Amino acid sequence: MPLDTLDALVRSNFTSLDGVTIDHTSFAQLTTLHLGGTPAATIRCATTRAVVDVVTLLDAHNIPLIIVGGGSNLVVADGELPVVAVVLECDAIAIDTTTGLVEVEAGAVWDHVVDLCVEQGLGGLECLSGIPGSAGATPVQNVGAYGVEISDLLTEVELYHRDSGKREWVAAADLELAYRYSNLKFTARAVVLAIRLQLYTDGLSAPIRFGELARSLNLPQSEAEARTNPRTVREAVLQLRGMKGMVYDENDHDTWSAGSFFTNPIVSAEQAETVRALVRTTFDDDTARRMPCFDVGDQRKLSAAWLIDRAGFSKGYPHEGAARLSTKHTLALTNRGNATTQDLVALAQEIRDGVEQKFGVRLHPEPVWIGVSID
Template sequence: MEPLLQLFDAHVRGVVEKRDDVQLVDTTFAQLTTLHLGGRPAHTLRCTTRDAVVDIVQLLDKHNIPLLVVGGGSNLVIADGDIPLIAVIVACDEIYLDKETGELEADAGAVWDTVVSLSVDQGMGGIECLSGIPGSAGATPVQNVGAYGVEIADVLTEVELYRRDTGVREWVRSADLELSYRYSNLKFTNKAVVLGIRLRLRNDGLSAPLRFGELARVLNVSVNEIEARRLATTVRAEVLRLRKKKGMVYNPDDHDTWSAGSFFTNPIVSPEVVQHVRTVVEKLHGADDAAAMPCFDASGGRKKLSAAWLIERAGYPKGYPEDGPARLSTKHTLALTNRGSATTEDLVELARTVRNGVEKTFGVSLAPEPVWVGVSL
């Protein structure tokens, strides 16, 4: 850690002290993440403009100083103890709306649900199904955030990137990000930093098509209503209600929300694996449960299973393990939570137990969604 601190003092501290849009702050990753877990970085720099983010990342890279770019902290699992890197907080948060064209542009540091709320309040539709998702706007294209039948890929037009490998700052078309289920070619690479996003929304006040069964049912959408839409304000209110019921809207007073959201992605498997899983479920839980197993079409003739459903059927119910410092949420099995006194290792051990249990029971490997720093599954 000492050589890193010396490099910082020699090459970075003086630059920071001369800028109004960069602040040196004293914090831990436990204070920066929704899991409330993680140790202390060597230093933390808060950047309040896009230019500041570019300049600071460029400066740190020039002197080979390790860094971690942090947005809303809702998708990070970070080791305990001293973390030998500089945390760069993306705190630029301006949002620009053009109600006539339906174009929305947001700085990467804008709180995502603020982006959604503002768009809906201004009569724009398209992202209301993504209400209540914690984190920042800049994180949404990285893993193609999605919920209730909508993905950011449906509305994303461009992303402004700073490419760390080439030093180029540019706007990139969404088509160039290779967006798919919880994936973009930015994910896990650290080659580029998202500075801003542009979305194309509806300006008629109506929602995206309601294609998700649970949401459609509570909004009284008939199975015969193809591409049904409702007022975006109505859909947002219902999505927030559903997410809160599942503990998926962050609340500092509710430990069920001290999580990284959905911890595992829904596995995409072959039809043969689906049949194998059904057979196992029937042996363990009966024919009716096997017949009711959630299974959805995916690309290439493959099928998407429900990770939460598999976790429960493998023997890990809500709240597992009872009285553990890290537990599955009491509201949703897909969220791994810190009950207030957990360490990162407690959470990792729980994730490992659940992942291994599902694989042993069904032969299906669950992939974690969060970014891991200083620790691995």
Template sequence: MKVQDSSFASLTTLRVGGTPRETVSCTTAAELAATVAQLDADRQPLLVVGGGSNLVVADGPLDLTAVLVRNEGISLVDGLLRASAGTTWDDVVVFAIEHGLGGIEALSGIPGSAGATPVQNVGAYGSEISDVLTRVRLYNRETGADEWVPASALDLAYRYSNLKFTSRAVVLEIELQLTPTELSIPLRHLGGEQVSLAEARKSVLETRRAKGMVLDEADHDTWSAGSFFTNPVVPTALADEIEAKVGEENMPRFAVAGGDGTKEAMEKLSAAWLIERAGFPKGFPGEEAPARLSTKHTLALTNRGHATADDIVALARRVQEGVDKQFGVELHPEPVWVALGLNNLP
């Protein structure tokens, strides 16, 4: 365990945020659990930080301790892949591919740590962590237990788990059931085609780079929190209205499974498509703005090098209000907002 000085601008991929009261780096699961337990016993507010790729943190001094998850390691145990929470997620993907294990190749290039993947059920290109997650090792902040819990206990859904926004537990380790194979899962961005695991990774990385979704120090389009808004799920009737209003064929829309004929039919729409049709093009609001939509992908809100948290929030609100006014659809942020009035932690 190491105490250090740092700001959230240096701990997050969006590169905004103020300074915590203290920053503690934990390099083992035991240190991580013990640190959180002690802070909870002392009634001290805290924020657990992995790769910092899903956080929007307020500026200025913050009355909380940043607990950095830095326990690393990947292993195979009885055919299951285990990764410590602080392991860089993309390293887990590489390990799996090198060992001929399929199931997470479509999640290549996603920034952040392994421990964050079940918290928001990370997904991309037709794959989600819930497809392969078997168990999660948690430090339960309510009971003090260090325990393995089944994935079924996490209420995993689209970009959601019952760990997100609740702070009820800290992920220490994850366990995945992957498949020995030479071919990838069907890849959505390739029209369902299956290719070798290595080819799948290469293709996903190329696609993500084209959208500014692979971290690059020199590219401000990657100074973001990834996809900032989740794709909204709306009644089919509203989807019909939007398609008719825009007047474009092939509007991206996908039926949501689970309807039994007694419930209103629902569909998932593309947040990026709605943002663009509501009058927010790539690079909005222009070159002089400190916070802009990515020049490569409208779903990313980016820091152009000197943005503040307030700049990011103002842009997010503007986009939310514009889409709501134009289409009657409320967009929900995907990242966790800290001390900013939405999904506040601690």
């Protein structure tokens, strides 16, 4: 369908809906990578009812759509795109400090949610401070950082099922949450409208399981999984993330990214030892001994950032490119202000292929790809 026809169809059917506004904002303005072309229309939904109404109508007219929250996990093609961007701006937050129950609409800014809960004396979310994006995206890829995942605290998700038109609350257990995964990821079967969380009411944080964070908090090694003041933990996490360029700042190109671009690879125990042997041959025994490797059941989780760096891709690589690795962290691919999506794709391919050639481990990107692919 031609873009002008698609635009006319949208305007003739959607302008009268409550809680809806329409414009032509580009994906470069809607994403933290500041990359991507222009959709046929951008529809902003101020309420969850508006989200349901808009998605229902778009599906009824067979109009392709992309749900956009904070835009922190999207890699979108350049040029004009025959899709409608549905931007979630529904952002109500309800906090019960007595029970620790929190209900958040999908369009709420995630870090604002964390900050508000900490200010209300509730613990649990503080390790997820500084993560860009919206609340609705957190269960889709089971957002996690510093030893905590949203699955640790999530109880229910309100979904709009696009195939049946049903709107319902679904138990978190039904989402098959795993490392950076839910059964919603890479599908368009449902739209997250809201989430419910169960937080701690005793004034203490989630257990501190991440060594780097524990050290920054001066927690002794003997106090494994210690709990402490949520505000103190939040401040430490924000400082650590800031040092790595992982707290979005419009004026800092090191943060024009999609956060951690590649997931940490999970491999068999045998493959992990093969990688360690390659590291020993390429570098030395000490480097092989210190290679990050964590047990995940009978498998092993390696560090994507460590592998990228040891494969020869240093911070800031390639130093002159429009798309580069962050100068603060090798796991973030950044737009230096004038990159195209194709520049980013080329860099992602180079890094993925370089790591695989060096260590035999294939990295997989974490963001959602729209109209373009790393393959």
